[in-house]
Amino acid sequence: MILVDEGVDVGVRSSGAGVRAVPPATVARLPGYLRALGALGDEGIVTTSSDELAERAGVSSAQLRKDLSFLGSYGRRGVGYEVAHLSEQVGVVLGLATQRRVVIVGIGNLGHALANYSGFAERGFAVVGLLDADPAVVGTTVAGLVVEPADELARVVEQRDVSIGVIAAPAHAAQRVCDALVDAGVSGILTFAPRALRVPDHVDVRAVDVASELQILAFHDARRSATGA
Amino acid sequence: MILVDEGVDVGVRSSGAGVRAVPPATVARLPGYLRALGALGDEGIVTTSSDELAERAGVSSAQLRKDLSFLGSYGRRGVGYEVAHLSEQVGVVLGLATQRRVVIVGIGNLGHALANYSGFAERGFAVVGLLDADPAVVGTTVAGLVVEPADELARVVEQRDVSIGVIAAPAHAAQRVCDALVDAGVSGILTFAPRALRVPDHVDVRAVDVASELQILAFHDARRSATGA
DNA sequence: TAGATTGTTAATCGATTAACAATC
DNA sequence: TAGATTGTTAATCGATTAACAATC
Numbered sequence: 001m002i003l004v005d006e007g008v009d010v011g012v013r014s015s016g017a018g019v020r021a022v023p024p025a026t027v028a029r030l031p032g033y034l035r036a037l038g039a040l041g042d043e044g045i046v047t048t049s050s051d052e053l054a055e056r057a058g059v060s061s062a063q064l065r066k067d068l069s070f071l072g073s074y075g076r077r078g079v080g081y082e083v084a085h086l087s088e089q090v091g092v093v094l095g096l097a098t099q100r101r102v103v104i105v106g107i108g109n110l111g112h113a114l115a116n117y118s119g120f121a122e123r124g125f126a127v128v129g130l131l132d133a134d135p136a137v138v139g140t141t142v143a144g145l146v147v148e149p150a151d152e153l154a155r156v157v158e159q160r161d162v163s164i165g166v167i168a169a170p171a172h173a174a175q176r177v178c179d180a181l182v183d184a185g186v187s188g189i190l191t192f193a194p195r196a197l198r199v200p201d202h203v204d205v206r207a208v209d210v211a212s213e214l215q216i217l218a219f220h221d222a223r224r225s226a227t228g229a
Numbered sequence: 230m231i232l233v234d235e236g237v238d239v240g241v242r243s244s245g246a247g248v249r250a251v252p253p254a255t256v257a258r259l260p261g262y263l264r265a266l267g268a269l270g271d272e273g274i275v276t277t278s279s280d281e282l283a284e285r286a287g288v289s290s291a292q293l294r295k296d297l298s299f300l301g302s303y304g305r306r307g308v309g310y311e312v313a314h315l316s317e318q319v320g321v322v323l324g325l326a327t328q329r330r331v332v333i334v335g336i337g338n339l340g341h342a343l344a345n346y347s348g349f350a351e352r353g354f355a356v357v358g359l360l361d362a363d364p365a366v367v368g369t370t371v372a373g374l375v376v377e378p379a380d381e382l383a384r385v386v387e388q389r390d391v392s393i394g395v396i397a398a399p400a401h402a403a404q405r406v407c408d409a410l411v412d413a414g415v416s417g418i419l420t421f422a423p424r425a426l427r428v429p430d431h432v433d434v435r436a437v438d439v440a441s442e443l444q445i446l447a448f449h450d451a452r453r454s455a456t457g458a
Numbered sequence: 459t460a461g462a463t464t465g466t467t468a469a470t471c472g473a474t475t476a477a478c479a480a481t482c
Numbered sequence: 483t484a485g486a487t488t489g490t491t492a493a494t495c496g497a498t499t500a501a502c503a504a505t506c
Contacts, residue, residue, distance in 0.1 A: 025497060027448050031441035035423055049463065058425035061463095062499055069465055077464040078506035094444050095451025102443065109345045113338035114439065119423060123440040124447065163450050164443060187453050188446030190439070194264055194348060196287035204449040206442045210343065210419070211352040212260035213435045214331065214393060215323050217417030218353065219256050220433040221392050222324025224416050254473060278487065290487095291475055298489055306488040307482035464505080471498070481488080 022093070026067045030094055032057045033064070034123075037087040049080040096124040101162045103129035103186075105177045106169030107137050107147050110192055114168055115143040125164070129156040133173065150177070157184035167191040178205075251322070255296045259319055261286045262293070263352075266316040278309040325353040330391045332358035332415075334406050335398030336366050336376050339421055343397055344372040354393070358385040362402065379406070386413035396420040407434075 036056040040048055054064040068074065074089050075081040091097065102125050104111050114120075115130055130142055133150040140147050148156060156162065165181035167174055167189060174193035181189055188204045191197055194212070199205050265285040269277055283293040297303065297310075303318050304310040320326065331354050333340050343349075344359055359371055362379040369376050377385060385391065394410035396403055396418060403422035410418055417433045420426055423441070428434050 022448075023496070028445055030448070031438065031444040032425065034444070035438075035441070036425070051463085056425060058427075060499075062501090063497090065463095065465065066498080073465070075464055076506060077504065078462050080463070093448070095447040095454075096444065098451075100443070100447050100450060109342035113342040116338045117439065119440045120443070123444065125440070125443050164446050187450045188443075190442050190446060196261065196265070196285060202453070204446055206446060208437055208439070208442060209260065209264075210346065210437070211348045211354070212264070213419050213437060214329070214349070214354050214417075215260040215263070215325065215352065216257055217393050217419060217433055217435055218324040218329050219251075219259070219322070221329060221416045222327075224431070225324075252472070280487085289475075291477090292473090294487095294489065295474075302489070304488055305482060306480065307486050309487065462506085464503105466503085467501090469498100469500080472496085474493100474495070476493080477491085479488105479490085482486085 022070045026070050029057070029059065029063075029067055030090055031123075032059075033067070034087060034090050034094065037083055037090065040083045041087060046083055047080050048083055048086075050075070053081065091124070094124075099124055099126055100164055101126050101128045101160055102164045102166060103127070103131060103153070103156060103160075103162050103181075104166045104168055105131045105150060105153065105181070106167060106173070107132040107140075107142055108168065108170075111168035112142055114166060115145065128160045128162060131156065133169070150180075153180050154184045157181070157186060162186060164188045164190065167193055169193060171195050251299045255299050258286070258288065258292075258296055259323055260352075261288070262296070263316060263319050263323065266312055266319065269312045270316060275312055276309050277312055277315075279304070282310065320353070323353075328353055328355055329393055330355050330357045330389055331393045331395060332356070332360060332382070332385060332389075332391050332410075333395045333397055334360045334379060334382065334410070335396060335402070336361040336369075336371055337397065337399075340397035341371055343395060344374065357389045357391060360385065362398070379409075382409050383413045386410070386415060391415060393417045393419065396422055398422060400424050 033053065036053055039056065050061040050065045054061040057064065071089060071093050074086050102120065104114055104127060107115065107130050111130065115127060120127055130145045130147045131150045131153055132138055132147050138147050138149045163186055165186045167177050169177045171193045174191060174195045175197060178189060178197045178199060182199055182203050189199065190206050192208050194209045197205055262282065265282055268285065279290040279294045283290040286293065300318060300322050303315050331349065333343055333356060336344065336359050344356060349356055359374045359376045360379045360382055361367055361376050367376050367378050392415055394415045396406050398406050400422045403420060403424045404426060407418060407426045407428060411428055411432050418428065419435050421437050423438045426434055
């Protein structure tokens with residue numbers, strides 16, 4: 001079985017009632033809503049509307065309301081949404097009530113950049129381990145953490161209760177690192193290596209491939225040139 | 230008008246016949262097929278089947294055949310696909326026949342990592358400019374290029390025929406950089422800043438937000454914990 | 459009450475899957 | 483010819499959009 005993207009469609013407890021499935025497409029947009037809500041909060045805005053929030057998140061207000069309807073009923077007709085409250089609820093649905101612990105495997109240029117990225121902490125994640133296979137890198141300090149040997153992965157994941165692994169290793173090592181993360185027991189993997197990864201059904205993989213993103217842009221650029229724009 | 234993702238659905242010339250629309254979902258998978266074809270080629274495999282290629286790309290063979298059918302008819306029934314030929318055709322559809330030139334704006338940790346990433350060149354892109362707003366960074370050499378001042382953007386884009394801009398600047402500067410790229414005339418933008426960007430209809434934006442990816446993984450992790458797995 | 463805005467319904471649209479006829 | 487595998491069709495499924503009744 002091969003999985004590259006998208007996990008299963010699972011339920012969310014809604015206050016007293018039953019369980020509601022949140023569609024994958026909706027889940028994928030929730031972080032954007034959370035971001036927009038954070039910005040509104042920072043600007044001191046207390047109440048917002050589906051129009052305003054949608055505008056900021058870059059979606060239509062119809063889609064925003066539809067998405068939020070899967071989570072429950074957190075607005076007031078005629079009034080709008082309370083920013084702080086909605087923000088908290090979306091956070092709960094995304095499982096950010098508990099902080100998730102993350103390891104980064106592969107401390108090259110990209111691993112360095114990720115380790116130093118402050119957005120992780122700001123948005124609910126703690127980077128608790130950096131690992132690398134290269135003895136020359138092991139022992140160095142990056143972003144306040146000492147890089148540990150890659151073969152310590154199982155111990156690090158278990159002892160520090162890590163649930164998400166980030167793969168910033170070279171493509172040829174990606175599947176090996178992935179297997180090690182799965183064996184160590186993480187439930188989610190974010191990979192930057194340009195390779196499809198094989199994982200068991202219970203593990204969720206998200207893949208970011210920068211060159212693929214550029215190729216998708218190239219497609220549109222090519223059409224544009226061809227049709228003379 | 231706000232656009233964060235996905236461009237328009239545009240056509241591809243097929244050998245003699247008319248124009249066929251390639252659905253966005255298909256376009257988004259083409260880079261993965263190209264990658265898998267490259268790997269097959271590297272292994273010296275000359276002919277492949279939809280089963281084999283799909284397995285490597287991490288999709289179903291039905292989906293692969295459906296996707297390829299939008300591009301034209303490049304296989305032989307009973308036989309399969311010639312790796313080199315299919316690879317070339319997919320490349321043509323993605324507009325990789327012409328090399329695209331790229332600038333990176335924001336040479337912090339991430340910009341550094343991107344500038345040094347060899348995958349760009351390997352997959353059809355030339356990084357021809359690095360720009361930063363910080364005078365302390367301007368003038369330094371990164372990945373063989375001298376970092377130029379951000380306000381030289383228009384000149385760099387025009388003189389070096391740049392069609393794609395990569396935003397690796399801080400979130401608060403993202404919209405400003407985006408506007409400058411649009412004014413300079415790029416047709417596609419890849420942004421790593423956690424912000425929805427406003428662009429005119431004729432410009433295509435792809436957004437990579439690492440923390441959002443982790444939040445999506447957190448959602449699945451939370452369901453898993455809740456349902457006791 | 460009148461105006462505003464949500465939450466939901468129904469219609470539309472696009473994507474995926476399965477099955478198989480065409481054909482090498 | 484018999485076996486294999488594509489390309490396409492039709493059915494299913496999921497996502498988006500628009501409109502509006504509910505209600506603050």
